[in-house]
Amino acid sequence: MVATERDTDRIVEDHKDLVWHLVHRTVADREVHEDLFQEIFLGVLAGLPRFRGRSRLSTWIWSVALHTCLRHVNRSRRRPFLSLDEWLETTGAEPAGGEAPDPAAGEARAHLEAALARLPLKQRLPILLCHVEGLSQREVAAALDLPLGTVKTNVFRGLRRLREELGVNADAYL
Numbered sequence: 001m002v003a004t005e006r007d008t009d010r011i012v013e014d015h016k017d018l019v020w021h022l023v024h025r026t027v028a029d030r031e032v033h034e035d036l037f038q039e040i041f042l043g044v045l046a047g048l049p050r051f052r053g054r055s056r057l058s059t060w061i062w063s064v065a066l067h068t069c070l071r072h073v074n075r076s077r078r079r080p081f082l083s084l085d086e087w088l089e090t091t092g093a094e095p096a097g098g099e100a101p102d103p104a105a106g107e108a109r110a111h112l113e114a115a116l117a118r119l120p121l122k123q124r125l126p127i128l129l130c131h132v133e134g135l136s137q138r139e140v141a142a143a144l145d146l147p148l149g150t151v152k153t154n155v156f157r158g159l160r161r162l163r164e165e166l167g168v169n170a171d172a173y174l
Contacts, residue, residue, distance in 0.1 A: 008045050015044075015058060019065045025133075026069040036072055040065045055142045062135075063143040115165045123158030126151050 016037075023036045044064050051060055116124055129140045137155060141148040 008048075011044065011048075011057075011061075012041055015061050018058060018062060022062065022065045023069060026066070027072060032072065036068060040068045043068060059139055059142045062139070063145060066143050067145075111166060112162070115162050118165070119158050119161060123154045123161070126154045127158045127162075130155055 019040050020033075020037060023033050023040070027033065027036060040061075044061050047064065051057065116127070119127070126137070126140050126144070129135045129143070130137060135143070137151050138148055140146075141151040144151065
C-alpha cells in the first residue's frame with residue numbers, strides 16, 4: 001500500500017484521538033506525550049507498506065501505538081501506568097467539579113487500584129484495555145500481538161485474583 005500525502009494526512013486525522021488517548025493513559029510522563037505521539041505516527045506511516053490488512057487499520061495502529069509506549073516505558077524505567085484515579089479523571093468518569101466525592105466510592109477505588117497494581121502486567125494490561133477502554137478481547141489480542149486464548153486466560157486469571165483480594169465480584173469495580 002503506497003500512501004500519498006493526502007492519505008497520510010487522513011490516517012493521522014482519523015486516528016489521532018485513538019493514539020492520543022492511549023499515550024495519555026499509558027505513559028505517566030506527560031512531558032513525552034507529544035514526542036511519543038509523533039513517534040507513533042512516524043512508525044505507522046513507515047510501516048504502512050507492510051500493513052497486510054489482516055485486521056482493521058485502527059487495530060494495527062493501536063498495536064503500533066501500544067508497543068511504542070511500552071518500549072518507551074522500558075527504556076525510561078519510569079512508572080508505566082497512571083493510577084486508576086488519574087485514568088478515571090482523564091476519561092471523565094470522575095464526579096463533576098461541583099459534586100462532593102463519595103467516600104465509599106473513593107475507598108473502593110483505592111482498594112481496586114492497589115489490587116490492580118499487584119497484578120502482573122500481563123494480566124493488568126488486558127483487564128484495563130477490556131474493562132476500562134472497552135476493547136474486545138479479540139482487539140486486545142491483536143493490539144498486544146498475543147493469541148486470543150492467552151488474552152482470555154490473562155483476563156480470567158486477573159479477574160479471579162481481584163475477586164479473591166477484594167472479596168467481591170471484581171467486574172462490579174471495573
